[in-house]
Amino acid sequence: MHTAQNLIKGYRRKRVIVCLLVAVVTLLLTFGLRFISQRDLNQHQIDAYARHTVESLDKILLPLAGKQHELTRLVGQPCERVHLPIRKQAAALQTLRSIALVKSGILYCSSVFGERDVVLRQRQPSLPDPQPQLLLSTDQSLIKGSPILIQWYPASQDGEDGVMLTINIHLLSSLLLEPQKPQIERVIVSVGNRFYSESQGISDTLQLTGDEDVETRRSMLFPFSISVTTPGAAMLALEELPAQAPLAVILALLLSAVAWIATAGRMSFTREIALGIERREFELYCQPQLDTRTGQCCGVEILLRWNNPRLGRISPDVFIPVAERENFIAPLTRYVLSETVRQIGYFPPNPQFHISINVASSHFLHGVLLRDVSQYWFAARPQQQLVLEITERDDLQGVDYPLVRELHRKGVRLAIDDFGTGNSALSWLEQLHPDILKIDKSFTNAIGTDAVNSTVTDIIIALGQRLNIELIAEGVETPQQAHYLRRHGVPVLQGYLYAKPMPLAEFPRWLAGGSLPPKEHNGRVVPVIL
Structure with missing residues (x-):
């Protein structure tokens, strides 16, 4: 009887250990799987936001690019003849602040001011240029000091003639660059070596705090990229993890009970198998x-x-x-x-x-x-x-x-x-x-x-x-x-x-x-x- 009792206690002790292990593993797996799931969901939302922002800005710039040849044909014509057509184009392309025609480096016609006589390089030192350009800059004529996005299309081989499209970046901020907290804290547009964010304006350096993660996605159509700063997908998942505690505890208790029932008749069955092998019953x-x-x-x-x-x-x-x-x-x-x-x-x-x-x-x-x-x-x-x-x-x-x-x-x-x-x-x-x-x-x-x-x-x-x-x-x-x-x-x-x-x-x-x-x-x- 003593031996039988010891065997029973031994099996019971093994079952208790198994049930405790099941509970611990269940807790760890539940927290682990929920953490991984939430982290992946956060990362997916961050990536989707960055991708959507790039695609939205592409959709804004594509119509402007589509008007390139139509507008460059107007360069060199008298301003009194082309002023009305470029005003209509600026009104049709609602994100535009202005359209300017440049001849021999002189901005001679603007959709806003009409006929002008301004040396373009004095206003925008990197223009004119023989290659198409996308620039982050500040306005020097209409709302001085405000951030703008410039799209430049040359109309001559030497690049001294061309069309300058000025895009209202404040309007872009309200449409595209609004952060979505808690996943997205800031949205930054990068063009060349310049950066724009709604909170810091235009700068030559990407200013980050020590606890920010940066996710960047480049446009395949235009020379810009969108960067979003986040606390990090893993950090956000950790912050949300305590909310999973009730579910983890319930699962641990449930699976421990299942393990206790399941092991009731199996903990000693291996003895039968060992006995069967020993006696050649198979x-x-x-x-x-x-x-x-x-x-x-x-x-x-x-x-x-x-x-x-x-x-x-x-x-x-x-x-x-x-x-x-x-x-x-x-x-x-x-x-x-x-x-x-x-x-x-x-x-x-x-x-x-x-x-x-x-x-x-x-x-x-x-x-x-x-x-x-x-x-x-x-x-x-x-x-x-x-x-x-x-x-x-x-x-x-x-x-x-x-x-x-x-x-x-x-x-x-x-x-x-x-x-x-x-x-x-x-x-x-x-x-x-x-x-x-x-x-x-x-x-x-x-x-x-x-x-x-x-x-x-x-x-x-x-x-x-x-x-x-x-x-x-x-x-x-x-x-x-x-x-x-x-x-x-x-x-x-x-x-x-x-x-x-x-x-x-x-x-x-x-x-x-x-x-x-x-x-x-x-x-x-x-x-x-x-």
């Missing part, structure tokens, strides 16, 4: 695989069954997931390897005959699988080809890729089981470099019935053939399915059409053409993923 079955080109059996897949004398027959769908969750899948795989080698005499001693054993991705960690294969398989020097199947539904992060390369070097073939049913098929192909793809029975069953899955089946077949990877179709149950797969070039088939899973001792009789083994006592046989 029995090996095999399912033949047929080569469609020769019609001969070219290999088998090893499956595992458990008739527990204490609990009765236990489905692989029950003990395999529990073993995986409780990190007990590696001992089961060692058992399968050792039992397969012990009963290797039931299979043809032919290097062309392969024996497939399912493994979990977690078994690849730290070279454990390589040591086990070397100890249980290579040490026995079997003549048959070893194939290790890893299901695509497993976690790819558990795979030790140097170990994969070493297995390939030793002649072990790798197969991806249930291909196409997981979330990362292409990633598996890229990182595992498998020798075999096993088409899942769900796709095989869909042949002739389900248009979507049939299309996926064709894609998997084409992918395997394109990459020169051998294909095996599981779950073949009808001649129509077999015919379809053979016609599409799948070389190896496996399923009830040819044979149900059978004890290893029954395989030689099946191979010799004898009667098929009897059905299992509990009905339908369910394939096992080890």
Whole structure:
């Protein structure tokens, strides 16, 4: 009784630790995910604001650029003839403050003042210029000292003739440059080496405080950029994080309760598995695989069954997931390897005959699988080809890729089981470099019935053939399915059409053409993923 009580206390202590870990991890994940989500949302809003501002200013400047040729044709004509047309143009382009015509460096006609005689370089030292220019400057004639945006278009090769468009930057500020707090604190227009913001006006340096982040986006159409200053997407997300505390606490309590309930019947199940291995309660079955080109059996897949004398027959769908969750899948795989080698005499001693054993991705960690294969398989020097199947539904992060390369070097073939049913098929192909793809029975069953899955089946077949990877179709149950797969070039088939899973001792009789083994006592046989 004392020992039993200690075991119960031990399991309870483990469950409490698990529940506390679940609560802590839930809190950390909730805060972490909410922080990342809010940070990304803030960054998206900042980027969207900067992009929208650039696009809006582009839309203001594009109509002015479109009038370039029409206005430059007016340069040199008498002001009394062109004054009215340029006034109409200035009125139509509402963001303009004025249009000025320049001849030989002299501003001789203005849409606001009419006829003038002003040396342009005295007002704007960088003009005239033989190249089109976009400038930030200050007004020297209408509202002196006010910030303006100048667009200059030359009308002669030497640049002494041209059109100067003055844009009302105060109007732009009210339309485009309003900050949107808390994400956007200031909006700065940069043209050349000059900067304008509503709070600081025009300056030759970008003036920043120490706690401001700057996001800049350049126009692809005109020589300007928009910079926005922010407290930072991460800082804004941190400020909003305390509001997520109630949700995080509720999730932590809920998942801790779920963990407490879920661990009630599983904390001791690994003991049953260990006892079953020790007493050899697990029995090996095999399912033949047929080569469609020769019609001969070219290999088998090893499956595992458990008739527990204490609990009765236990489905692989029950003990395999529990073993995986409780990190007990590696001992089961060692058992399968050792039992397969012990009963290797039931299979043809032919290097062309392969024996497939399912493994979990977690078994690849730290070279454990390589040591086990070397100890249980290579040490026995079997003549048959070893194939290790890893299901695509497993976690790819558990795979030790140097170990994969070493297995390939030793002649072990790798197969991806249930291909196409997981979330990362292409990633598996890229990182595992498998020798075999096993088409899942769900796709095989869909042949002739389900248009979507049939299309996926064709894609998997084409992918395997394109990459020169051998294909095996599981779950073949009808001649129509077999015919379809053979016609599409799948070389190896496996399923009830040819044979149900059978004890290893029954395989030689099946191979010799004898009667098929009897059905299992509990009905339908369910394939096992080890």
